[in-house]
Each structure stands twice: as structure tokens, then as C-alpha cells.
Amino acid sequence: MNKLLIVGTVAFDAIETPFGKTDKILGGAGTYIGLSASHFNLQSAIVSVVGDDFPQEYLDLLTARNIDISGLEVVKGGKTFFWSGKYHNDLNSRDTLATELNVLADFQPKVPQNFKNADVVMLGNLHPMVQSSVLDQMEVKPKLVVLDTMNFWMDCALEDLLNVIKRVDVITINDEEARQLSGEYSLVKAAAKIHTMGPKYVVIKKGEHGALIFHDKEVFFAPALPLEEVFDPTGAGDTFAGGFAGFITQSENISFENMKTAIIHGSNLASFCVEKFGTERMLKLSKEEVVARLKQFKSLTQFEIAL
Amino acid sequence: MNKLLIVGTVAFDAIETPFGKTDKILGGAGTYIGLSASHFNLQSAIVSVVGDDFPQEYLDLLTARNIDISGLEVVKGGKTFFWSGKYHNDLNSRDTLATELNVLADFQPKVPQNFKNADVVMLGNLHPMVQSSVLDQMEVKPKLVVLDTMNFWMDCALEDLLNVIKRVDVITINDEEARQLSGEYSLVKAAAKIHTMGPKYVVIKKGEHGALIFHDKEVFFAPALPLEEVFDPTGAGDTFAGGFAGFITQSENISFENMKTAIIHGSNLASFCVEKFGTERMLKLSKEEVVARLKQFKSLTQFEIAL
Numbered sequence: 001m002n003k004l005l006i007v008g009t010v011a012f013d014a015i016e017t018p019f020g021k022t023d024k025i026l027g028g029a030g031t032y033i034g035l036s037a038s039h040f041n042l043q044s045a046i047v048s049v050v051g052d053d054f055p056q057e058y059l060d061l062l063t064a065r066n067i068d069i070s071g072l073e074v075v076k077g078g079k080t081f082f083w084s085g086k087y088h089n090d091l092n093s094r095d096t097l098a099t100e101l102n103v104l105a106d107f108q109p110k111v112p113q114n115f116k117n118a119d120v121v122m123l124g125n126l127h128p129m130v131q132s133s134v135l136d137q138m139e140v141k142p143k144l145v146v147l148d149t150m151n152f153w154m155d156c157a158l159e160d161l162l163n164v165i166k167r168v169d170v171i172t173i174n175d176e177e178a179r180q181l182s183g184e185y186s187l188v189k190a191a192a193k194i195h196t197m198g199p200k201y202v203v204i205k206k207g208e209h210g211a212l213i214f215h216d217k218e219v220f221f222a223p224a225l226p227l228e229e230v231f232d233p234t235g236a237g238d239t240f241a242g243g244f245a246g247f248i249t250q251s252e253n254i255s256f257e258n259m260k261t262a263i264i265h266g267s268n269l270a271s272f273c274v275e276k277f278g279t280e281r282m283l284k285l286s287k288e289e290v291v292a293r294l295k296q297f298k299s300l301t302q303f304e305i306a307l
Numbered sequence: 308m309n310k311l312l313i314v315g316t317v318a319f320d321a322i323e324t325p326f327g328k329t330d331k332i333l334g335g336a337g338t339y340i341g342l343s344a345s346h347f348n349l350q351s352a353i354v355s356v357v358g359d360d361f362p363q364e365y366l367d368l369l370t371a372r373n374i375d376i377s378g379l380e381v382v383k384g385g386k387t388f389f390w391s392g393k394y395h396n397d398l399n400s401r402d403t404l405a406t407e408l409n410v411l412a413d414f415q416p417k418v419p420q421n422f423k424n425a426d427v428v429m430l431g432n433l434h435p436m437v438q439s440s441v442l443d444q445m446e447v448k449p450k451l452v453v454l455d456t457m458n459f460w461m462d463c464a465l466e467d468l469l470n471v472i473k474r475v476d477v478i479t480i481n482d483e484e485a486r487q488l489s490g491e492y493s494l495v496k497a498a499a500k501i502h503t504m505g506p507k508y509v510v511i512k513k514g515e516h517g518a519l520i521f522h523d524k525e526v527f528f529a530p531a532l533p534l535e536e537v538f539d540p541t542g543a544g545d546t547f548a549g550g551f552a553g554f555i556t557q558s559e560n561i562s563f564e565n566m567k568t569a570i571i572h573g574s575n576l577a578s579f580c581v582e583k584f585g586t587e588r589m590l591k592l593s594k595e596e597v598v599a600r601l602k603q604f605k606s607l608t609q610f611e612i613a614l
Contacts, residue, residue: 090492185397188535209516212533221607223528226519228495260610294614300528301608303567307601 003043004249005115005142006033007134008124008238009104010048010062010072013278014084017091017232025278026058027083029124029148032235035282036242036269037122038065039290040250045115047071047134049107051078061283071112078103091230092207111137119252122245123147123168124238128160135167144254146170147199148241151177166198169254172241174205187212188219201259203244205237213263215256222263223300225271225293232277236270239282243269268294310350311556312422312449313340314441315431315545316411317355317369317379321391322584324398324539332585333365334390336431336455339542342589343549343576344429345372346597347557352422354378354441356414358385368590378419385410398537399514418444426559429552430454430475431545435467442474451561453477454506455548458484473505476561479548481512494519495526508566510551512544520570522563529570530607532578532600539584543577546589550576575601 008030015022030048037044045068052074062069079102087094109130117140123131125148135145147168153161154177165171171194179185182193191202191214202214208230210223243266244259251258271293275281315337322329337355344351352375359381369376386409394401416437424447430438432455442452454475460468461484472478478501482494488504489497498509498521509521515537517530550573551566558565578600582588 186535186537188533206516209513210530219533219607220610221530221533223517223530226495226526226528228493230493257611261612264610264612291614294612298612298614300526301610303527303571303608304564305568305571305601305605307598307605 001041001043002120002249002252003045003115003118004037004245005045005047005111005118005121005134006030006037006124006242006245007047007109007122007131008033008126009081010046010050010054011081011083013234014082014098015232015234015277016086016097018087018089019231020277022277024082026061027234027278028081029126029238031062031279032238032273032282033122033124033242033245034062034067035065035279036239036266036273037246037249038067039243039269039285039287040246042246042249044068044246045071045112045118047109047111049073049075049103051075051080051103054080068112068115071110071115073110075103085234087233091233109134109137116140119143120245120249121145122241123164124241125150128153128157128164132160132164132167135164143252144169144248146172146241146245148172148238149177151180154180162197168199170201170203171199172203172205172237172244174207174237178202178204188214201256203263205240207233207236211240211263211267213259215259218256220256220260220263222267224267225296225300227271227274230274233274234278235282236273239273240266240270242266264294264297268297308348308350309427309556309559310352310422310425311344311552312352312354312418312425312428312441313337313344313431313549313552314354314416314429314438315340315433316388317353317357317361318388318390320541320585321389321405322539322541323393324584325394325396326538327584329584331389333368334541334585335388336433336545338369338586339545339580339589340429340431340549340552341369341374342372342586343546343573343580344553344556345374346550346576346592346594347553349553349556351375351553352378352419352425354416354418356380356382356410358382358387358410361387375419375422378417378422380417382410392541394540398540416441416444423447426450427552427556428452429548430471431548432457435460435464435471439467439471439474442471450559451476451555453479453548453552455479455545456484458487461487469504475506477508477510478506479510479512479544479551481514481544485509485511495521508563510570512547514540514543518547518570518574520566522566525563527563527567527570529574531574532603532607534578534581537581540581541585542589543580546580547573547577549573571601571604575604
């Protein structure tokens with residue numbers, strides 16, 4: 001089985017949407033990526049950090065999905081990273097109510113020896129120095145490195161971010177972040193500029209409006225599945241990235257054609273994530289549900305045309 | 308050849324975008340629909356009205372595309388409908404600067420005898436009473452009636468609008484209008500509610516974010532082609548509707564599968580419309596360009612997945 005190395009936060013989230021609010025629940029980019037990638041036939045490991053306030057029950061949820069957590073450091077006496085946010089009525093924007101870095105502030109990632117030859121590395125949203133440090137520890141050059149990031153690092157650690165972006169094959173960011181990073185409003189121009197920063201593949205996530213992947217002059221679009229109700233968008237972008245990286249790892253094929261299929265898998269998994277609060281839907285997602293919805297994606301997008 | 312009957316404004320537009328502004332140029336929903344539909348193998352006619360200030364040269368542009376203008380009334384001493392608008396920087400919203408109804412105020416549509424048995428009727432955005440009057444004049448029930456409308460009629464002629472909506476097979480409206488008409492925020496729920504108002508097919512246009520077509524429990528999505536630069540969105544929705552109706556007319560097939568292909572044709576033609584001011588790009592569009600871009604739509608959306 002091929003190996004996927006994931007770095008990303010494992011955290012407590014407190015979420016408020018127009019449909020309700022939660023106490024501190026399981027969250028974090030690394031968590032969503034791991035749960036999403038666990039739908040593929042692969043070995044995965046999460047490199048992250050939590051405090052000893054993090055419940056064993058949450059760790060068990062990860063190992064139950066065959067995720068290796070030997071690189072998930074538990075800091076004695078430390079407190080787990082906590083994020084709290086409130087979504088606006090349209091669910092397209094949110095206010096951050098609290099960000100308590102806690103053990104994340106001094107996090108030094110340690111890649112398990114067994115994953116220093118991982119086939120694919122998925123660098124979830126974290127300080128770009130942490131992302132770089134993970135790449136520095138690889139003993140075999142990965143077949144594909146995927147990086148997710150956000151505007152926060154563009155604002156406060158741009159140089160570090162540009163340094164790690166240089167080293168990756170695929171970047172996944174949202175439309176506003178692509179505009180900020182490139183200084184271009186047109187997403188076509190933004191992607192072209194981001195190509196010149198290093199990544200051969202630029203994935204632009206547009207939330208409910210789907211996702212684009214650019215490669216040289218080629219572009220592919222995966223829609224988001226139209227849903228009756230979006231309940232909580234938290235983790236959707238990470239779930240998308242996890243599905244993308246997971247499928248690539250399983251298929252061991254980094255052609256652009258295969259990446260098209262990979263972002264369909266990512267969109268498919270993300271469409272479940274938003275149906276319940278936090279990780280609830282992802283934790284109970286069956287293989288049958290995943291396959292049934294992939295069929296919906298086919299009928300949503302495939303057409304016949306005589307040329 | 309099958310027949311397409313188009314009703315819609317033929318007008319003067321004055322447009323301002325971040326890229327420049329125009330004097331009074333050729334515009335109107337009927338014009339854009341007609342130019343777009345002229346890319347298919349069909350007979351078309353426009354039912355509309357202009358004043359005698361409308362240049363012969365503009366009429367010649369329509370007849371040069373084989374559009375029958377015997378139902379395009381020229382009112383002696385009358386002034387042509389005039390619309391002026393200014394787009395905001397993101398081109399997603401606009402302010403209307405002027406709307407001078409002029410000859411449109413008392414418009415009584417007259418369907419040419421030769422088109423009272425049209426196969427497809429495309430009711431472009433106009434007062435719903437005008438749209439109804441065109442349907443009243445048909446002597447043979449059309450195979451398909453498509454209606455486009457806008458929020459303006461929901462605000463000031465809702466009852467008339469609901470009466471004509473009952474009589475059509477397909478409605479095309481934008482996302483905000485679908486929300487207003489249905490009172491539902493979710494587009495899936497909005498489409499379901501609009502189905503109950505009459506139309507078996509609900510097309511929701513999302514501008515740069517593509518278009519959805521709903522039919523019972525089925526849904527299909529056509530993306531907008533990612534463009535380097537959008538120059539002027541005026542007429543894009545009408546061009547989309549004209550491509551949809553034109554392809555259906557040519558193919559004489561009103562299955563949902565064929566409608567999928569039809570909205571791809573609509574999106575394809577609309578992608579050209581926005582590249583220049585007004586009708587400029589549509590007037591010089593070659594068959595080769597249309598086919599080349601349809602190929603781009605295929606590679607933009609088609610993928611392989613093993614299920």
C-alpha cells in the first residue's frame with residue numbers, strides 16, 4: 001500500500017452556524033484530511049500536536065480509521081489548539097471568535113521514520129516553517145507534494161510561505177487567497193502567476209461554486225454538488241484536499257487526467273462533510289454512500305456532444 | 308428546418324465597465340437571443356418593437372443572420388427602448404443608470420403567421436403580459452416553451468408573471484431571482500418550489516459560476532468557461548438562453564439528456580459574448596471558434612471514474 005503523510009492541526013473547534021452551535025468538538029485540518037483520505041486504500045500518518053487535555057476517545061477515532069498517530073505528539077500539561085468561529089447567514093463567510101494556539105505555538109513536527117519515504121505528502125494549513133520542516137525530514141523525494149494554506153500566512157509569514165510554495169507540486173487555496181497571493185483578480189491570470197512561484201498544479205477552491213485545477217494551459221472544473229442544505233462548512237476545504245491527496249496516493253498516478261478524477265473525489269467527500277456539524281458526517285460515512293454520490297457527480301457533469 | 312420564435316427587446320444600450328464605456332449601441336434581449344440562436348440550423352423570427360430612430364444597419368445585421376424580422380414592428384415617430392448601466396469593479400453587479408421604455412410602453416406583440424406553428428418559443432425578458440400574448444397567438448402547441456425573466460417583474464407584476472410561468476416548460480432565471488421567486492435560499496429547494504409553479508425544467512444561471520438545470524430529482528451543471536478577462540457581461544444571460552433554445556430547436560429533442568447538451572451550448576456561446584462590448588464579439592463569431600471552444604468545455608468537465 002502506498003503511503004500518505006499528512007501534516008495539519010488536530011484541534012478543538014467550537015462552531016456556530018445559523019442552524020445551531022457546538023461546544024468544543026473534534027476539529028483541525030489534519031483531522032479532516034485524515035478522515036477524508038481514509039476512504040482510500042493507503043497507509044496514512046498524521047504529524048501534529050495536541051495537549052494532554054485531548055481525549056483518548058478522539059485519538060481512538062483516528063486509529064480506528066487506520067491512521068498512524070505515532071507522529072501526533074501529546075504535550076504533557078499542554079493545551080490543545082482551539083479555534084472558534086461563527087458563520088454568517090449565507091454560510092459563505094465567517095468571523096473567527098477565538099484562536100488559541102496553545103501547544104501549536106512551539107510545535108516542532110517529527111515525521112515517523114516509517115513515513116520518511118511517503119509517496120505523497122499533504123501539507124495541511126499550518127505555519128509555512130512547519131510545512132518546510134516536514135519536507136526537510138523526507139528521506140525519499142515524494143512523488144507528489146500538495147500544500148494547502150490560507151490568507152493568514154500571506155499576511156504574516158509571506159516570505160516563509162513563498163519559500164515552501166517553491167517546493168511543492170500542487171497548491172490548494174481558495175479564490176480570494178489566490179487573488180491575494182497573485183495580485184490578479186482573474187482566476188486564470190492568478191493561476192498562471194502562482195505557477196511561476198513553483199507549483200505545477202494550482203487548485204482554486206470556490207466553496208459552493210466548486211473547484212478549478214490549472215496546469216499549464218489546461219484547466220478542469222469540479223462543481224460542488226448542489227445540496228438541499230449546507231449545515232456547517234467547517235473542514236470542507238480540508239476534506240476536499242484529503243480526498244484529492246488520498247486518491248492520488250491510492251492510484252499512484254500523477255497525470256493531469258488522474259488529478260481530474262482526484263478533485264472529483266475531493267468534491268464528493270467534501271459534499272458530505274458540510275451536511276452535519278464538524279466531523280460528525282465524515283465519521284459515519286459508508287463506502288456505499290460515497291459510491292452513490294460519485295454517480296450523482298457523473299450525472300451532474302457528464303454530457304454528450306457531437307463535434 | 309425547425310422554427311424558433313423569439314420575443315424580446317431590441318434596444319439601444321449604453322454600457323460602462325471598468326474597461327471603458329460605449330455610446331448607444333445595439334442591444335436588447337431579443338437581439339442577443341437571436342444572434343446566439345443563429346449559430347444553429349433553424350429558422351428564427353424576432354417579435355419586438357423599435358422606433359424609427361433605429362438604424363437600418365442594425366436591422367440588416369439581424370437579417371444577415373437569417374433572422375426573420377417581419378414581426379419586428381417599427382413605430383413611426385417612436386423612440387427605441389434605451390437601457391444604460393454601469394458595472395461595478397467585480398463585474399458581478401451593476402447599477403441601472405437609465406431605462407427609457409419609449410415604444411416598449413405600448414408594445415402589442417404580433418407573431419408572424421409563418422411562425423404561429425414554431426417548434427420552440429423563447430420568451431425573452433419582457434413584461435409577462437407580452438410573453439402571454441405571444442403564447443396566445445400560437446396556432447400549434449410548441450414542442451417547448453422557454454421563458455426568461457427578471458426580478459423587476461417579480462417586484463411589479465408578480466401575478467402576471469405567475470400566470471405566464473404556469474404555461475411554460477422551461478424557466479431560466481439567475482440565482483438571486485430564483486431565491487426571490489421561491490422564498491428559498493437553497494437553490495435545490497428553490498428549484499423544487501419553482502417546479503410546482505409550472506415549469507418542468509428550471510435553469511438557474513449563476514453568471515461566472517455556471518448554470519444548473521433541474522428536472523424532478525435530476526440536476527445537471529454547466530460551468531462558465533474560466534476566462535482571462537471578462538470585458539462586458541451585458542447580454543450573457545440572453546446569449547445563454549438563445550444557445551439553449553437554438554440547440555433544442557435544431558435537434559428537435561426535448562429529453563433531459565439533450566437539455567444537458569443544450570446548456571453546454573448556451574454556456575459556450577455566452578463565454579464569447581462577454582469578451583467584447585455589447586454584441587461585437589457575437590457578430591464576428593465563426594463556426595470554427597465555436598467548435599474549438601466546445602472542445603475546451605469537454606476537457607474542462609469530462610473525467611473518467613471507476614465505480
